[in-house]
Amino acid sequence: LDEMLPPMEVSDEHWSEFVGLRDTMAVWSLTMIARVFYAAAASRANEITARPTSEHMKYCRNTAVCPACAGEQNTVFERRTA
Ligand SMILES: [Zn+2]
Structure with a gap:
């Protein structure tokens, strides 16, 4: 995460805040939530x-x-x- 540029929609301030959470369960939790959303979207998609x-x-x-x-x-x- 330290070497990545923030996604276009994320401000530098919010990205720094997020990267600062990397040693906590917050990053893992957000990753799991993102996977659930991805899986839900993929299951509804006609084509991937x-x-x-x-x-x-x-x-x-x-x-x-x-x-x-x-x-x-x-x-x-x-x-x-x-
Ligand atoms: Zn592969």
Whole structure:
């Protein structure tokens, strides 16, 4: 986080505040909340376009389950082909 630029919508002040929380459970909690929102949005989407970088493809260790590498997204609820 220290080396990342803040997302365009986040002010420098709020980014610094967020980075200052990195040793607390706040960052982990926000990450989990973000994953829930992502999963909810993904489950409602008709199509998810993955654009894995060549760097990702080179080092991904989960090619069988990674939606970007496997070309499909499998969950306990459903199976989707990219
Ligand atoms: Zn992958």
